[in-house]
Amino acid sequence: MKVPLTGAVAPYVTDMSDEPEFRRDPVCGRWAVVAPERSRRPMTLDGAEPRHRKNGERKPCPFCPGQEHDTPREVLAYREPGTPADGPGWRLRVVPNRFPAVRPDVDEEACSVGGMVFVTTPGLGRAEVMIECPEHLTDPTKLTDGRFADVFRAYRDRLLTLAEDPRLAYAAVFKNVGAEAGASLGHTHSQLVATPVVPDAVEAELAGGKEFYTRTRRCVFCDLAARELAAGKRLIARSANFLAVAAYAPRFAYEFWVLPLAHAARYETLSDAAALELAVLMKRVLTALDRAQAEPAYNWFLHAAPLRSAELPHFHWHLEVLPRTARPAGLEWGFGCYITTVAPEQAAWELRAAL
Ligand SMILES: [Zn+2]
Ligand SMILES: [Zn+2]
Structure with a gap:
């Protein structure tokens, strides 16, 4: 593992030595x-350091306004009064993940296999994407305070709605910023994956x-x-x-x-x-x-x-x-x-x- 320290090491005096x-x-x-x-070990392999954020992506992306047809129908949107669902006019929008890891409509009978060693249970759940702003921003710190607060409000609002499905036990809410952290699209977004297990x-x-x-x-x-x-x-x-x-x-x-x-x-x-x-x-x-x-x-x-x-x-x-x-x-x-x-x-x- 490698920790690139940028600039000089700060003169903080810890109460621990360099001993592990x-x-x-x-x-x-x-x-x-x-x-x-x-941190002083040599690092000679190309790409040994983790990558920082990069952004060289096409715009508009599937999360930009006007591209709503590229995403499934919204399940939550904070939008201007009077603007119709699944069109522009939103400031935050939650849609089912178009490429979900889990689905709400699996045939629970067909794929349940019990066993001592190989246990299978249906990939039941809900996977959602929260598009945090209409602007194509890749850095969440560029959101205004109000827009950033919308994200935390929307987490709450989705948890309350997802809780209405008694089959779901937990809703994992997370965010990936940058490809190294697993993001595949730059437009700032969070994800929710609700599952029958904690x-x-x-x-x-x-x-x-x-x-x-x-x-x-x-x-x-x-x-x-x-x-x-x-x-x-x-x-x-x-x-x-x-x-x-x-x-x-x-x-x-x-x-x-x-x-x-x-x-x-x-x-x-x-x-x-x-x-x-x-x-x-x-x-x-x-x-x-x-x-x-x-x-x-x-x-x-x-x-x-x-x-x-x-x-x-x-x-x-x-x-x-x-x-x-x-x-x-x-x-x-x-x-x-x-x-x-x-x-x-x-x-x-x-x-x-x-x-
Ligand atoms: Zn975009
Ligand atoms: Zn406590």
Whole structure:
């Protein structure tokens, strides 16, 4: 793995040496290795460094206004009053994914195969694309605050609608920015994939949160927020109701999490005002990331309580932002153990400096 540091290394004095250190994620228990010395290894293969964002694409693209015929019929749109569905006049638009990984209309009888070894279940679900603005912008930080807030409001509105289908247990909401992060179209968009199962990463957090709660009667995320606020060394930015912190046991250098300060398991409870506040904070930190790391590709994803969940005392919704500052290799793919070469304390220092 390679972490390209842009410019001089910031003079942050960490309380750790260059010695490698194992760190355990406080919620899901995943181990990571922080090994700053590894950043000095030689890198001689072409393309060994992860790519940054590039944009050389044709316009208009299938997500641009006037191209609505290129996408399936919209399931949600924030649009000018009086403009007809599936035509221009929208400022945000959600459509079923034209090339879905899962479908709402599978024949559940035909493809159910049970077995001890090979278990199959129908690829039932809903895959949707959220086109975040009509302008062909490839960088979400170029959205106005109001447009950025629309994205967080639309996440909520879709979760509420998807919850009405009792076959669906979870809606994974995520965003890929840049080809290195898996995006195939540049026009800024998010994706939703709703499935009959709760994804492993969320199950692990639910289980970790429950285990912590059983021991302490407290929410691990609330504890984490309080400790990070008090200590400050991994704190990147905060607003009245939200906190951005460098992940304690990151998978990639500069990984950060954004979470509400007040306990909330269900993202669906987010108010319009809170969506705006969240948007302003995310824009600030993402802009700092672009400055500090020369516009890396990144993913963000929403980890929230399952659909139709009660307000859980042991889980706390949050956004995780994963910059592609490195490329997973054998240890990561094969064993689920991540090595990062920038200490989170250093990353937080650099991001604070770039705000
Ligand atoms: Zn476009
Ligand atoms: Zn909490």
